[in-house]
Amino acid sequence: MAHVVTLNAGSSSVKFALFEADNQIPRALATGLAETVGSGRRIRVKSPDGGLGHEESWQGGEGFHADAIARILAWREAAFPLARIVAAGHRVVHGGLAFEHPVLVDAGLMRELEALVPLAPLHQPHNLAGIRAAQAAWPGIPQVACFDTAFHRTHPYVNDAFALPRHFYDEGVRRYGFHGLSYEYIASKLREVAPRHAAGRVVVAHLGNGASMCAMRDGQSVASTMGFTALDGLPMGTRCGQLDPGVLLYLMQHRKLTADQISDLLYKESGLLGLSGLSSDMRELEASPSREAGQAIEYFVFRIRRELGGLAAALEGLDAVVFCGGIGENGWRIREDVLEGMEWLGIELDRTANRARAQLISTARSRVQVFVIPTDEEAMIARHTLRLVQQAR
Numbered sequence: 319m320a321h322v323v324t325l326n327a328g329s330s331s332v333k334f335a336l337f338e339a340d341n342q343i344p345r346a347l348a349t350g351l352a353e354t355v356g357s358g359r360r361i362r363v364k365s366p367d368g369g370l371g372h373e374e375s376w377q378g379g380e381g382f383h384a385d386a387i388a389r390i391l392a393w394r395e396a397a398f399p400l401a402r403i404v405a406a407g408h409r410v411v412h413g414g415l416a417f418e419h420p421v422l423v424d425a426g427l428m429r430e431l432e433a434l435v436p437l438a439p440l441h442q443p444h445n446l447a448g449i450r451a452a453q454a455a456w457p458g459i460p461q462v463a464c465f466d467t468a469f470h471r472t473h474p475y476v477n478d479a480f481a482l483p484r485h486f487y488d489e490g491v492r493r494y495g496f497h498g499l500s501y502e503y504i505a506s507k508l509r510e511v512a513p514r515h516a517a518g519r520v521v522v523a524h525l526g527n528g529a530s531m532c533a534m535r536d537g538q539s540v541a542s543t544m545g546f547t548a549l550d551g552l553p554m555g556t557r558c559g560q561l562d563p564g565v566l567l568y569l570m571q572h573r574k575l576t577a578d579q580i581s582d583l584l585y586k587e588s589g590l591l592g593l594s595g596l597s598s599d600m601r602e603l604e605a606s607p608s609r610e611a612g613q614a615i616e617y618f619v620f621r622i623r624r625e626l627g628g629l630a631a632a633l634e635g636l637d638a639v640v641f642c643g644g645i646g647e648n649g650w651r652i653r654e655d656v657l658e659g660m661e662w663l664g665i666e667l668d669r670t671a672n673r674a675r676a677q678l679i680s681t682a683r684s685r686v687q688v689f690v691i692p693t694d695e696e697a698m699i700a701r702h703t704l705r706l707v708q709q710a711r
Contacts, residue, residue, distance in 0.1 A: 440557075
């Protein structure tokens with residue numbers, strides 16, 4: 319039996335999965351998450367039925383991603399020693415202008431992806447570390463890079479450009495959009511759940527430690543809240559989201575902050591953490607009685623509502639809304655706050671269904687249907703990986 323491994327190294331976690339690859343649609347045998355928990359680290363692996371198959375915790379210092387990947391590979395060897403790994407698929411956040419589809423990894427590709435690290439400094443180095451770890455673990459098997467930016471290459475010019483001198487656009491300074499593997503999976507899943515709506519105008523809200531929204535028409539990306547980097551748009555766990563560029567000029571010219579200090583500020587010290595002064599974790603903020611925690615949540619909700627209206631305008635109407643991601647899938651209070659008073663947009667929320675975590679959370683009278691669909695970037699990576707490897711044979 320042939321198997322495919324997927325690695326999805328994010329800014330603060332590593333998702334992974336093992337798939338059987340004996341047909342066109344890979345079947346998950348196990349999925350897992352390695353993450354930091356306070357000052358410690360933890361890996362949890364689940365079986366396809368959601369049962370906990372493995373868990374380990376440890377205290378860690380520097381180098382979370384390298385540490386986590388080594389333990390993930392050790393788990394796979396112990397749990398599935400007979401698995402015949404035929405390929406490894408990787409989420410790579412930034413593909414730049416050159417990569418609109420998944421590609422096989424070689425030395426030249428790695429050099430090109432290294433050059434894109436400045437555009438995604440919180441993610442790209444970890445994505446590439448995952449590829450190197452898999453190359454070392456399974457020398458000689460195909461490695462496939464799947465790009466988060468590829469899904470958004472269908473944007474029209476007006477949703478792709480900044481109002482800067484044209485030569486910057488030609489050089490690649492443009493809105494790339496991210497979370498593309500998640501949006502691609504949701505587009506495919508919505509075709510199964512609600513094919514009529516999937517063919518129409520849909521806004522998907524991928525809400526988690528990283529958060530963005532995407533406007534889709536007939537399953538293709540039209541606009542995204544993220545832009546040149548994964549900083550733009552919605553506030554996130556530690557990232558600022560939309561920001562007046564004049565703030566950066568002020569910080570440089572009058573507060574004398576260096577580029578490295580500004581990078582740390584925008585990527586690691588802002589967002590929900592910066593607003594609340596407490597945590598980047600929405601669960602902790604919802605449990606906190608502090609005024610600042612409440613205001614951080616209010617700002618997060620406000621920006622989602624504002625972007626929802628803007629993306630509906632970009633689509634010239636709206637047929638469906640989909641929530642996904644850790645907060646989008648599990649945060650019924652956030653969904654309720656976002657959709658409260660949205661009848662003007664054609665949305666009427668069924669609060670009972672929403673709190674019961676139903677798939678369809680809009681009422682029968684709602685002109686716009688609202689869905690909660692768990693995303694599965696690993697499944698999307700596995701599909702791309704298997705298809706590309708089969709084509710290469």
